[in-house]
Amino acid sequence: MSKQLKMTYSSDFLFKFLVIGNAGTGKSCLLHQFIEKKFKDDSNHTIGVEFGSKIINVGGKYVKLQIWDTAGQERFRSVTRSYYRGAAGALLVYDITSRETYNALTNWLTDARMLASQNIVIILCGNKKDLDADREVTFLEASRFAQENAELMFLETSALTGENVEEAFVQCARKILNKIESGELDPERMGSGIQYGDAALRQLRSPRRAQAQSAQECGC
Ligand SMILES: Nc1nc2c(ncn2[C@@H]2O[C@H](COP(=O)(O)OP(=O)(O)OP(=O)(O)O)[C@@H](O)[C@H]2O)c(=O)[nH]1
Numbered sequence: 001m002s003k004q005l006k007m008t009y010s011s012d013f014l015f016k017f018l019v020i021g022n023a024g025t026g027k028s029c030l031l032h033q034f035i036e037k038k039f040k041d042d043s044n045h046t047i048g049v050e051f052g053s054k055i056i057n058v059g060g061k062y063v064k065l066q067i068w069d070t071a072g073q074e075r076f077r078s079v080t081r082s083y084y085r086g087a088a089g090a091l092l093v094y095d096i097t098s099r100e101t102y103n104a105l106t107n108w109l110t111d112a113r114m115l116a117s118q119n120i121v122i123i124l125c126g127n128k129k130d131l132d133a134d135r136e137v138t139f140l141e142a143s144r145f146a147q148e149n150a151e152l153m154f155l156e157t158s159a160l161t162g163e164n165v166e167e168a169f170v171q172c173a174r175k176i177l178n179k180i181e182s183g184e185l186d187p188e189r190m191g192s193g194i195q196y197g198d199a200a201l202r203q204l205r206s207p208r209r210a211q212a213q214s215a216q217e218c219g220c
Pocket residue numbers: 021022023024025026027028029030040041042043044045046047070071072073127128129130131157158159160161
């Protein structure tokens with residue numbers, strides 16, 4: 001199968017992802033930039049949740065990300081919280097030009113670990129990196145925050161220029177894959193937020209089919 005076809009039709013894993021953080025930090029724009037490779041310049045507040053999906057190649061494995069972009073506004077919190085369950089990964093977004101969005105990170109982290117899973121893999125994204133002149137949160141303090149909070153991964157991103165957007169999703173997916181490979185995460189555990197994709201299922205099924213065929217052939 002050609003690489004292009006495999007990208008279109010097959011995946012080894014499916015990961016459920018969340019994008020969380022205060023309203024106006026650029027969550028919908030990050031998702032749009034990731035999927036469409038374009039800046040969404042007419043972005044309105046998200047009502048409840050929106051959905052996007054994309055297949056990425058991580059170290060030779062094809063991973064389908066199913067991404068829930070949640071509304072940051074408090075009035076939607078009860079709806080958005082109901083989508084956290086069983087998420088394997090999350091982008092936790094603040095706006096580098098707004099200290100208020102940075103100060104809210106601890107609450108978002110607590111929610112994610114309580115409602116999704118204690119093992120959820122989170123990457124902290126300081127978005128609007130292009131607005132450096134208006135910066136209210138330094139790179140250094142956010143790096144320290146990330147280190148002090150169970151070693152979150154951390155990147156500054158720009159949904160406007162696209163800088164580090166793909167990297168954020170890929171780094172998060174790579175960490176989940178590493179945890180699967182090391183046995184720390186079990187895709188078969190209920191609520192892991194991970195499923196085998198169609199390519200992996202074909203591989204899992206084919207040895208059995210081969211066994212059944214050889215049993216038939218030998219008549220036992
Ligand atoms: N300069 C700049 N502006 C951005 C960037 N990302 C988003 N914005 C702007 O920030 C505003 C909010 O972006 P959204 O993506 O709608 O924010 P959100 O976090 O999804 O907001 P809610 O849906 O209310 O939670 C919009 O006016 C975007 O144009 C960025 O990287 N750079």
